[in-house]
Amino acid sequence: xxxxxxxxxxxxxxxxxxxxxxxxxxxxxxxxxxxxxxxxxxxxxxxxxxxxxxxxxxxxxxxxxxxxxxxxxxxxxxxxxxxxxxxxxxxxxxxxxxxxxxxxxxxxxxxxxxxxxxxxxxxxxxxxxxxxxxxxxxxxxxxxx
Amino acid sequence: xxxxxxxxxxxxxxxxxxxxxxxxxxxxxxxxxxxxxxxxxxxxxxxxxxxxxxxxxxxxxxxxxxxxxxxxxxxxxxxxxxxxxxxxxxxxxxxxxxxxxxxxxxxxxxxxxxxxxxxxxxxxxxxxxxxxxxxxxxxxxxxxx
DNA sequence: GAAGATTGAGAACTCAATCTTC
DNA sequence: GAAGATTGAGTTCTCAATCTTC
Numbered sequence: 160x161x162x163x164x165x166x167x168x169x170x171x172x173x174x175x176x177x178x179x180x181x182x183x184x185x186x187x188x189x190x191x192x193x194x195x196x197x198x199x200x201x202x203x204x205x206x207x208x209x210x211x212x213x214x215x216x217x218x219x220x221x222x223x224x225x226x227x228x229x230x231x232x233x234x235x236x237x238x239x240x241x242x243x244x245x246x247x248x249x250x251x252x253x254x255x256x257x258x259x260x261x262x263x264x265x266x267x268x269x270x271x272x273x274x275x276x277x278x279x280x281x282x283x284x285x286x287x288x289x290x291x292x293x294x295x296x297x298x299x300x301x302x303x304x
Numbered sequence: 305x306x307x308x309x310x311x312x313x314x315x316x317x318x319x320x321x322x323x324x325x326x327x328x329x330x331x332x333x334x335x336x337x338x339x340x341x342x343x344x345x346x347x348x349x350x351x352x353x354x355x356x357x358x359x360x361x362x363x364x365x366x367x368x369x370x371x372x373x374x375x376x377x378x379x380x381x382x383x384x385x386x387x388x389x390x391x392x393x394x395x396x397x398x399x400x401x402x403x404x405x406x407x408x409x410x411x412x413x414x415x416x417x418x419x420x421x422x423x424x425x426x427x428x429x430x431x432x433x434x435x436x437x438x439x440x441x442x443x444x445x446x447x448x449x
Numbered sequence: 450g451a452a453g454a455t456t457g458a459g460a461a462c463t464c465a466a467t468c469t470t471c
Numbered sequence: 472g473a474a475g476a477t478t479g480a481g482t483t484c485t486c487a488a489t490c491t492t493c
Contacts, residue, residue, distance in 0.1 A: 160417050160420065160421075161421045161424045163420055163423040163424045164428060166433070166437060166440065167423055167424065167428045167436065170439065170440045171423055173443035173447070174319075174322070174443055175323065175327075176447050177319070178323040180446070181316070181446065182320075224321065272305050272306075275307050275308055276305075276306045278308040278316055279307070279308045279312065280306075282312050282316060282446065283308050285445050286446070288309075290438075291311050291315050292311060293438070294315060294438075294442055295311065295315045295318050297431055297436075297439050298315070298319055299318050299322075300430055301325070301326065301426070301430055302318070302321050302322045
């Protein structure tokens with residue numbers, strides 16, 4: 160049987176813990192300010208990037224790493240909050256196009272300071288710059304080849 | 305307003321993505337083999353470590369980084385599956401003691417090869433040893449001071 | 450009143466099935 | 472039949488309230 164080395168297990172544990180800690184801290188801060196969860200920020204940002212062209216839900220799935228039904232239900236909630244709009248797709252009768260509304264832009268912009276502040280304090284202020292670049296490369300290798 | 309540097313954002317994104325990828329891969333493999341989710345492994349391992357002394361749920365909370373109600377409901381399910389036993393605590397009338405059963409030990413042991421195999425292939429085989437040690441130290445710094 | 454633990458109600462997630470259009 | 476997207480049913484998560492014992 161293949162057994163990982165102790166360092167590997169320690170690394171895995173540290174990765175999961177660090178990730179949870181950061182996410183929980185950010186989610187808690189957003190909630191305390193009456194803001195929607197982090198997933199909304201990510202979705203709004205990706206949608207906003209596509210401007211007036213909008214984006215197809217299946218393309219959002221790839222960028223947000225969500226399953227099809229997850230995207231569908233997330234978009235439901237954000238639409239209900241009036242932050243995005245869904246319209247039928249002209250080219251493809253099966254699909255739709257999602258665009259951000261002005262309220263959506265305002266919401267994303269009002270979430271950013273909270274998010275940015277925490278990313279800076281929790282990551283940037285804790286890791287030396289040169290170190291971060293190396294770590295970034297390692298993390299990227301983990302999720303790809 | 306405080307704004308993180310691009311490298312910080314990239315690092316954060318890579319951290320979240322790597323974490324999701326690893327977790328999803330492991331959960332999928334466990335499910336494919338008819339095994340319970342990863343959270344059960346972690347809980348069973350912590351409980352098994354305490355041997356016949358058992359462990360109090362509030363102590364498990366700290367180790368698993370779960371909220372009180374989360375621990376309560378997780379233990380419910382694992383108990384229902386016959387993998388652990390809850391008994392009233394002799395010293396403290398409010399509390400209980402959780403111990404692993406033989407079936408629980410067998411289950412944890414049967415989950416390990418799947419888990420270990422993936423940790424080795426997805427982490428150990430992708431990151432040079434010295435790199436992993438550095439990354440480990442950084443991740444630990446992220447979640448602490 | 451605080452600590453250990455549970456619970457009801459509502460939200461979110463997951464799986465599998467479904468529908469429509471390609 | 473495959474792709475884009477939704478949905479019903481069941482499970483899990485979350486919040487706030489609750490209960491018991493300290």
